[in-house]
Amino acid sequence: MVAVLTPLAHVAQRWTPAPRTVRRAALTAVVMSVVIVVTGGAVRLTGSGLGCDTWPKCTDDSLFATPEQGVHGAIEFGNRMLTYVLCAAVGWAIVAVRSAKPRRRGLTRLAWSQCWIVMGNAVLGGVTVWMGLNPWTVAGHFLLATALLTVTTLTWLRTREGDGAVRPRVPRPVRRLSWALTGAAVVLIAAGTTVTGSGRHAGDSSDVPRMPFDWVDAAHVHALFAWLVCALAVAMWLVLRIVDAPADTRARAGELLLVLLAQGAIGYVQFFTDTPEVLVGAHMLGSCLVWIAVLRLATSLRERPRTAARIPAQADPALSSVTG
Secondary structure, eight states: OOOOOOHHHHHHHHOOOOHHHHHHHHHHHHHHHHHHHHHHHHHHHTTBTTSSOSSSSSSSSOSSOOGGGHHHHHHHHHHHHHHHHHHHHHHHHHHHHHHSSSOOHHHHHHHHHHHHHHHHHHHHHHHHHHTTSOHHHHHHHHHHHHHHHHHHHHHHHHHTSOSSOOEESSOHHHHHHHHHHHHHHHHHHHHHHHHHHHSSOOSBSSOOOOOSSOHHHHHHHHHHHHHHHHHHHHHHHHHHHHTTOOHHHHHHHHHHHHHHHHHHHHHHHHHHTTOOHHHHHHHHHHHHHHHHHHHHHHHTTEEOOOOOOOOOOOOOHHHHHHHO
16 A cells, blocks of 8 residues: 655655755744734734624625725734744644754654644634633733744754753753743743733724733832742753853843843833833844743753764675675
8 A cells, every 4th residue: 555645754755955945944933933922912012903893704895904994904814814824834844844954853743743732822812803802811922922933942942952851051050040031031921911911002093901910019019020030040050150151141141131131121111111113123123032032041950962863884895795
């Protein structure tokens, strides 16, 4: 019986991308994951969250935005169209990773998980529209977008590694400190959604429900976790120098501190200037960059060497002379 190849296996059988091509494909998915977060924030900040008042169509009678919906409809529909660009980037990453030789099954599964997250978040985005921008579903939509950013970043970082056994590059206490830093960053991002959900940028000019928190109190809680992340990042920067960690790991810690400094400055300025839209959008971009920096630091604390490719056994000359 002849095996029937899937389209992806058919492509992989006939094309072997260079390692740099695989890395660039994975990085493209990371970039688009950031872009979709920032443009999604622009939809909310311009009050265009219900520019298309239904889903998957833009109106009950039209798949596309209509002139009657004005600029808000165009902004919301444009963001929906960017989802297809994101799908293309994720698809390109999946094809490139799957076609790499030798085949890396773990990395391929990681790349495929991007597809399922995109599909799930598209549905959740539709539910958010149906529920009139309910702040809880809006928060879930953002957190799922952050999950996508997590997976695309890890896929990109894994393309730069091998598939050998994981080997730590720093002592266990340092790795535990990294786990604490990563966990605190997760809580920080989640706390940020309560600031958004209770703040002044509801996403539409209509009466949109808000989370039952005082916005100022939510911002203060968010700031406390931000200071915790900063303290842990400083501790990590110092400890890595004490244990004489590899230079690239120490560089990752320095990069995280710089991104946190910029993000904190933006956060405080926007708080004391009544959250102008431009600064809120910059803060959302900063959230993505902070999370990427945290993941880069965490993964730099270990290494996965590339496994040597198998070399075909050569025939014994003596045996060849006998059998020849």
